[in-house]
Amino acid sequence: MTSCVPLPPGERPADAPPPHRVAVLALDGVIPFELGIPARILGGALTSDGWPLYDVRVCSLDGSPVRTSDGFSVVPEHGPEELSAADTVVVPPTANMRALADEGSLAALAGEALARIGPGARVVSICNGSYALAAAGLLDGRPATTHWWEAAHFRTLHPHVLLQEDVLFVDDGDVLTSAGAAAGVDLCLHLVRRDHGSATANAVARRCVVPPWRDGGQAQYIERPVPEPTSTTTAPTRAWALERLDRPLTLAELAGHARMSVRTFTRRFRDEAGTTPGQWLTAQRVELAKQLLETSDLTVDHIASRTGFGSGNSLRQHMRALVGVSPAAYRRTFHLTSKEKEFAQ
Template identity: 60%
Template sequence: MPGRHPHRVVVLALDGAIPFELGIPQRIFGCARGPAGEPLYTIATCSVRPPGPVRTDADFSILVENGPEALATADTVVVPASYELGPVYDEGVITDELAAALSHVRPGTRLVSICTGSFVLAAAGYLDGRPATTHWSSAAHFARLFPRVDVDADVLFIDDGDVLTSAGVAAGIDLCLHIVRRDHGTAVANDVARRTVVPPHRDGGQAQYIQRPVPEPQLAGTARARAWALTRLHEPIQLRDMAERESMSVRTFTRRFREEAGISPGQWLVLQRIERARQLLESTDLSVDQVARDAGFGTAQSMRQHLQSALGVPPTVYRRTFRAGAGTGTGTGTGTGTGTGTGTGPDRGERARITSGR
């Protein structure tokens, strides 16, 4: 993956593009910097035709300066959503123009979709036999059009090695941050999150659709309990302790927490402890035993099991990946985009482990 030279990301702008989603890769990858402030990615935008205007779903067009040949230069290709996918969205059939453009993509290139950009990857055959997600409102239609794809509508994004798909709009930010974290570690991803003023990490398995992300005015929320728990991850935290912070019964607190966060309090605590362990492994020389204690896992064995389950690697391998390379991770997918991806970095294969319960 990223090595001595910046990793090249090429974004495919289709007619009917949503400007917000089209700009996500430039904003997230463009903010990623190495130890000396050097850019870790270069980003280019291309269209399926020679350079020229591309319509958006807004009241303006954009001038794209690269034709489809730019796809041949990409290490990662990103396909954002479009409201003008035509036969791709209606019938699951790729157009000749789009097929010709995608023919420039080199084998082994990492493929990423945002929202209904997944329809393009599926119509081109890149998702056959793979897990994938898309915007929840289009998921049933997607599943009917592409029965060979393992569709999961209850997650923010899915990392299947060299092919990654996300749900709509802000989930594209989550996926791009996840890619930065996979490539270069938590410290770089957190710096990008700070620069762009977004949450540094939402787990890919978090539900797309949360019943009540903001409490109704007359109802108490659970934000104070979460803030309280984050300062005490190194301590044992009981569910009743969190409920007491909000003056709720355990049952009410658990229900309200799931409505707001999309996952249970226990699942949320594990995710926060995994994130804390990642930060300590990357940024300190603490022993694995000490990291386990500081992150609240208690024992190295417990932490090892959780990291192995969540990231696919044990703590020592994770630390070696992101410390020895001075911030240049080795998380790469080496598949051909035909269902044979063999990504090797931490987080490879992240997908749904938490459902929304809706």
């Protein structure tokens, strides 16, 4: 397979559900890598019959060519009318976004563009595309993130945004923001997972040869002293724990496996994974439970046992806290048919 987006031959069947329409807004100075992420990830999500689940369209403010940050221009096939027709609008970063924000012209530019978005549409930013969302007033009083390099400046310019600069992405329902470059891949995979379940997102990730899941709460790779190659890390212990999620793993047991004191292990774990060992374990157990709910007919109690929650009530509590729905509701939405299971392999 040579492409992330293998398309089936022929016309889409008339009775097939229409794909989710995505408009990617290319502004002057757009960064090419991030501009291509939505088409590469969302465009790679397919039905069990091989039809695209998303219709991704790149547009500009006036339908004209757009200069990129890398010495060439792109020619979007669509104009601003796509913004009002889209179910999801994505704003990638530009090389001059911060300058536009400083000079005050971004507010009018972003306000005019994003005012076209229809009611009920999702709005997504990648990297410093968050400046455009903030300038249009979409982030006031809401949690959001941006590239860590821009965090201090962003907070000064937009003090009413609840900025979380140490995470990969923030999902606040109809408004989602991500940190730099690769975090845009994480956020688009999260959208696929949220819309169509883990199996579909994992299939996209496999075709594009990227990690299928990094929790949005994981720390950005903020500039820090790099440990010496001989330094002990928690990575082997995390891999070891993933094979034993059905067991009641304790912090002392994890630290013992890593051959560290509990205090050192906890500090190093947070530095590397961006969260505490307990929070990380819970997230991994919920992720495994989601996969089992999608791909098996096991009872909730059995899945709770397989994932280390012990009881169905405990699993329900953690699913509601992290996913927002009960196991039963999640299964009704994302349980795969036998044909879909075969396609996801």
